Amino acid sequence: MNDLLDPESGLLRPGSLTVDRSLAPDRARHLVRIGQLLYTFWHTGDPDYLKRSVEETFVDHTLPPGRPQGVAGPATASATFRAAVPDLACELSDMLIVGDKIAVRLRFTGHFTGVFDGVAGRGQPIDFLAFDIQHVGAGRIVEDWHLEDNLTFLRQAGVVS
Amino acid sequence: MTGQHRRLLTRLVADADLIDPDPVLVRPRGLTVDGEHSEAAARRLVHLAQSLYTFWDTGDETHLDRAVDTSFVDRSAVAGSPPGPAAVAGPAMRLRREVPDLGCVLEDLIVAGNKFAARLSYRGHVGGRPVTIAAFEINYVGAGKIVEGWRLLGKIVEGQA
Numbered sequence: 132m133n134d135l136l137d138p139e140s141g142l143l144r145p146g147s148l149t150v151d152r153s154l155a156p157d158r159a160r161h162l163v164r165i166g167q168l169l170y171t172f173w174h175t176g177d178p179d180y181l182k183r184s185v186e187e188t189f190v191d192h193t194l195p196p197g198r199p200q201g202v203a204g205p206a207t208a209s210a211t212f213r214a215a216v217p218d219l220a221c222e223l224s225d226m227l228i229v230g231d232k233i234a235v236r237l238r239f240t241g242h243f244t245g246v247f248d249g250v251a252g253r254g255q256p257i258d259f260l261a262f263d264i265q266h267v268g269a270g271r272i273v274e275d276w277h278l279e280d281n282l283t284f285l286r287q288a289g290v291v292s
Numbered sequence: 293m294t295g296q297h298r299r300l301l302t303r304l305v306a307d308a309d310l311i312d313p314d315p316v317l318v319r320p321r322g323l324t325v326d327g328e329h330s331e332a333a334a335r336r337l338v339h340l341a342q343s344l345y346t347f348w349d350t351g352d353e354t355h356l357d358r359a360v361d362t363s364f365v366d367r368s369a370v371a372g373s374p375p376g377p378a379a380v381a382g383p384a385m386r387l388r389r390e391v392p393d394l395g396c397v398l399e400d401l402i403v404a405g406n407k408f409a410a411r412l413s414y415r416g417h418v419g420g421r422p423v424t425i426a427a428f429e430i431n432y433v434g435a436g437k438i439v440e441g442w443r444l445l446g447k448i449v450e451g452q453a
């Protein structure tokens with residue numbers, strides 16, 4: 132499936148990729164690129180990648196309390212998270228693309244050297260899983276559903292026991 | 293908006309018609325299946341997913357044994373977790389202890405190649421109050437049954453959507 136990957140330098144590449152081959156090749160490449168762009172945003176924190184992958188009308192169906200709806204949601208979440216874990220890295224471990232949907236398994240790693248919820252980190256290693264399902268419209272992502280292993284993160288950060 | 297982009301399906305059957313109509317089985321609310329699969333292969337994969345989540349819905353291990361291979365490995369489990377159906381039965385039993393009337397809604401099922409991604413919501417009551425637990429999984433199907441899986445279970449949240 133590597134023929135479908137976008138070769139743009141700096142873009143994240145999935146560890147494993149399974150794509151519905153009944154999709155037209157141009158559409159399949161487009162969906163793979165959208166996935167690579169979104170998770171390059173999570174890997175780097177660069178909002179340009181977010182703009183390129185998510186529509187203005189984007190809706191988060193699993194909005195955590197306190198996070199703004201729309202494209203501001205992931206931007207805010209990433210900034211908050213990077214304030215706690217400045218060396219945050221996102222591994223795109225697995226990506227499935229079928230129809231208009233992208234399902235992914237992610238692994239976030241880094242060190243708690245910043246500040247989270249008023250608590251200063253002491254360099255604790257961070258390593259936890261997340262899953263997302265993204266729905267792509269004609270162009271970019273229009274809606275999503277996601278789940279992060281927040282409890283593991285909070286335990287590793289020493290915020291909860 | 294799913295399906296707005298034309299796919300050259302190998303089969304003549306729409307995604308929704310691949311669901312096993314057996315009333316004891318959990319039905320996916322959303323379903324997108326790889327268009328390259330033959331009808332028989334697509335039905336088999338959807339049926340495996342329905343069987344697995346019917347086990348989570350009912351606690352009846354007959355459904356679990358039909359879906360999960362004896363060689364099954366849970367890649368997201370802590371070290372020392374047993375292989376085979378017991379790797380799924382253990383966590384399900386622990387959750388059912390906390391939520392005795394546990395039910396499982398298969399909110400979205402995405403089948404790509406020999407993998408399927410599932411978005412789930414477990415529902416039930418704790419101390420008479422309705423609760424929901426979100427979960428995501430990706431499972432890999434071998435020659436017959438599910439042989440490998442990655443799973444993330446969210447926390448118990450009060451209320452039901």
